[in-house]
Amino acid sequence: MSESKKITRRDFLKIAWGAAGALALLEAGGIVLKFLSPKAAEGEFGGVFTVGNVEDFPPGSVTPFNAGRFYLVRLADGGFLALYRKCTHLGCAVPWDQTSGRFVCPCHGSEFEPDGMVLNPPAPRPLDRFPVIIEDGVVKVDTGTIIQRDRTGPDDIVYP
Ligand code: FES
Structure with a gap:
């Protein structure tokens, strides 16, 4: 039962x-x-971007990488740095103005030199940067590490 x-x-x-x-x-x-x-895959914001060969970027050039939210800047002396496009005032995306040779924020008018130094406030500090890695002539940018700066200087720049 x-x-x-x-x-x-x-x-x-x-x-x-x-x-x-x-x-x-x-x-x-x-x-x-x-x-x-891991935070992000290669080629996604937060990950590493392989952007090209050293000779792809002529001295005195500013190249936007929208997916990475950065500009790859090659200064006139051949040095590289990668600038976060986010304004250090209130976070607007800052476009490069080829005519004036400056980054000009559309929100409140801050202006920055090609190395990110503040030319006109209200931005309180230079544009943040990302580490640039150059290996065997190939340029990479690590968007997983945002470097804040109080001032710009030679330590910001990477030479091939
Ligand atoms: S957010 Fe760029 S100047 Fe205010």
Whole structure:
């Protein structure tokens, strides 16, 4: 003779709480895994961009990389730096103005030299930069590391 088992209200609540707890643990595990995984793939903002060969960028040039949100600047002396396009005032995207040879923010009029130095406030500090890596004549920019500066200087520039 089989005996059917009745599920009491207490049993049901135990099962429901157990299931809810297991679900919460799974979600927490997913969040931890996402946090521990690499930030961004190569070629995505937050990752490394391989932008080209040294000779692709003539001295005195400013080249935008919109996917990376940066400009690759090659100064007249041949040095490279990568500038974050985000204005250090309130964060607007700062376009390069070829005519004036400056970065000019459309929001409140801050202006920056090609190396990111502030020419006109209200921007409180130079444009942030990203590390530039040059290996075997290939230029790479690491957008995973934003470098804030109080002033510009020779340490900002990488030479091939
Ligand atoms: S956000 Fe660029 S000047 Fe204000």
